[in-house]
Amino acid sequence: MKKSVALNLPLVLATAALSLCAGVAQATTDASSPAAYAIRIPVALAADAPLQRVALPAEVLVRLQSPGYADLRLFNGAGQPVPMALAGAAAAPAPEASVVLPAYPILGSATMATTAGSAPLEGLSLRIEERQGQRVVQIDTPSTAGAQAAQVVRGALLDARGLQQPVARMALDADLPAGQPVTFQVQASQDLKTWRPLAETVLYRADAATTPAAPGRLGAEQIDLHRTSLQGHYLRVTWGDAAVTLRGATLVTTHSAVARERVSARLAMPPLTQFQAQPRELVLALPFATPVAALAITPPGSNVLIPVRVLGRNHREQPWSPLASAVVYKMVLGGKEQASGPIELGGASVREVKIEADPKTPGFAAAPEVALQFEPVQLVFLASGQGPFTLAAGLTGATGAASAFLPLASLVPGYQPQQENSLPLAQVDVARADITGGPPAGGALVPAAAVSSGVSLRSAVLWGVLVAGVAALALMAWLLLRQTQQADKQAAAAPTDAA
Template sequence: MNPLPRNLSVGLAAAALFLAAGASQAAADAGSPAAFAIRLPVALAADAPLQRVALPAEVLVRLQSPGYADLRLFNGAGQPVPMALAGVAAARAPETSVVLRAYPILGPAGTAGSAPLEGLSLRIEERQGQRVVRVNTPGTANAQANQVVRGALLDARSLRQPAARMALDADLPAGQPVTFEVQASKDLKTWRPLAETVLYRADAATAAPAAAGRLGTEQIDLHHAELQGHYLRVTWGDAAVNLRGATLVTSQGAVARERVSARLAVPPLAHPRELVLALPFATPVAALTVTPAGSNVLIPVRVLGREHREQPWSPLASAVVYKMAIGGQEQRSGPIELGGASVREIKIEADAKTPGFAAAPEVALQFEPVQLVFLASGPGPFTLAAGLPSPPAAASAYLPLASLIPGYQPPQENSLPLAQADVARADLPGGLPAGGALVPAAAASDGISTRSAVLWGVLLAGVGALALMAWLLLRQTRRADAPVPAAPADAS
């Protein structure tokens, strides 16, 4: 029997066992808290099966998958708990209610709709301690008879915040839909439309017991209009309406989500107009802040990125970075938006018409806030783990929110109790740096990349294996071709 097939079978079997062992090791790593780069204790909220935890910067700067695939939450038994990935909704600013008194607008009787008020100015008169607003026209300016209420005026000049919505305090005629139009003006002469709504009051004598007393949109959306220094005019045509006033809800609107920030440990500057940084993570970057060293410095820059050294540079953003003293206060440039780019190398290029950077600038990263929604199943304590050298498939760890939260309605996840990841007790080799998350960025070189080194290593190993097989084949062939020595003759 030729031993070559047996050697080849043994080699193939060994390679298959090696690959299977590697796959098993990757699966075991994803299911073992000790295999992750960082582990943080999580303190749960009391008596809540469904909770959420915000991902701190210390976690985001150690993920090796742009889809957060190398992130797990383990219970005390070392088992991953069911979880879903979710963004963080923008918070809403606090709202304030302001009650405005209505001053009736008197106009001539017998006119229909609000059209007679268009293009005409109003004047405010004091009458026995009360304000009355009149339509200022030549034919009616001095007329005292045949005046009816054509609308109402609200004084909103003292408002400091934008108006979100308005509710009218009015008596409506029964069984008649009434259209209210809301307009704004600074001079009581030129008006701009803001909103309108239709309200209806059922006749108490004929309405069914289950019928609603008032129909229509009671809250008039004003779309956060800036009304400081303005008057509001509410008109309703010929309907017999008694408007006593209105309640305005003011708010600054949605507050921008606070991003998660991390400092970048910038290496010494090798070229004044070029800084290339290798990032040790794959988390998408929302923005980058660059603060030049020195004082009274202004530099136009370009930011470029790429996944690895074999790729060409792709432009990400252009901006002007500066640090200067204005009016006795230091002013610094804001963040440079990168749009959630996931790159492993970033190049910051200074404009060729400038001297560039005198020293390495301060660089900070900003990430969009992300939270884990999870089911606190199993015993405690719970551990948040992040960062694997070879992250598993992106879709393997997370459930849809609709599967995790019964009867899910967006954004229901933001009302869940908030668990806390204890960054101060993080299990990290070498400990955590002082002053927040610090990304140990290295200066990217033009040498061979890790990816290329691995590919070359695999290629050389394959060539070596082929060479070994060829040598074994040649050796077996020589043995088969060697002459068989003759048997010695019998002396007898």
């Protein structure tokens, strides 16, 4: 007699489905394989430097699938990821200028009581006189107001009222007494009456006759004024009763910090006919998740002005979130064409962007020029292993991937703020980039697709999974019913076979 073996087909189907899902997940998130990334760029290292940095080009930023840069790696020649950290790029140095201000001496009586390191200037009578083409500032006390007693220089005034830019630091042009530390105090006032302290420093000049090997001067020659605005102010420099001759001071002014130059990439806009024949509403799908700092929109034509709103979302099931509003224009003023600046988005990470024109305007006659701006980012790494080194970015399914970045303090021994900006800069060879599926139109030219009003890919996938699950359950129920019927028939036929 043949013995039938019942095959548990539902269990087999479920196991196969789980195995398939696991295989797909592993294939789409294999972060340890350079070949799994969308772009791979050769990196040329600086010579003889274990710690280096590399600036991320636009070709990398427009392929990242994680807003936290989790799908970014730097591999050595053996295909191993190297230790790395993420850092912002350094701001451009602020331009500086030097201004030399002459010193106007402040005179006082030689019999005035003084304290160490300071001059008793409060409550004194102050006047400014012109003497033989020179301005002299004189102070009088009740005991010397009516008589010309022996006078000494107690300090000096500097006229800083004309300085337009903040002052970063100042250096004194002064002769010091030998072998005596001198404390200089710097104060500011708008009316020569009420003074507020700014800074102080101690300078010392060694006696060359007694100590010929000693350095000429000790102390902080540059007095830090912390970018203080001195427009409309006087400066007062005092040094007690030391025998000091102050001829003037050099002040270093600095402009506001120059913003870091952003990384830019243009959008390859589809024709306006693909935007649902709606000239006032452009909905674009972005193929990356990198945070966008700003959006530059240039309308077509000449002498055009359109108020717009920019909204964003990550998938079609989400409501639109407003990101910014501005007026975009392009017009000729004074014989020169002028265009509106970029619209700040504040580092938004969205996969769909909507540009809405004001309904009171005709909208866009053609698709506008749109450029994306990203904040500059650099990768700090340890060049471990042998070359060649490869920068890889863009990994499917990396939205929730774990970050591979170390803290800068762990990567750089004895780390100090902004120390990464002094590391040697490695170079990326974008021209030799290996891009999966071929490069987009023009390297950093991002292909933006118009979003249709049909079912989104996310919804289609979810509905497909739902339908497949229902079909699998129906198949499992049918197989169970069939097995049950076969078992009942075998049980009914068993006594006949025994007889």
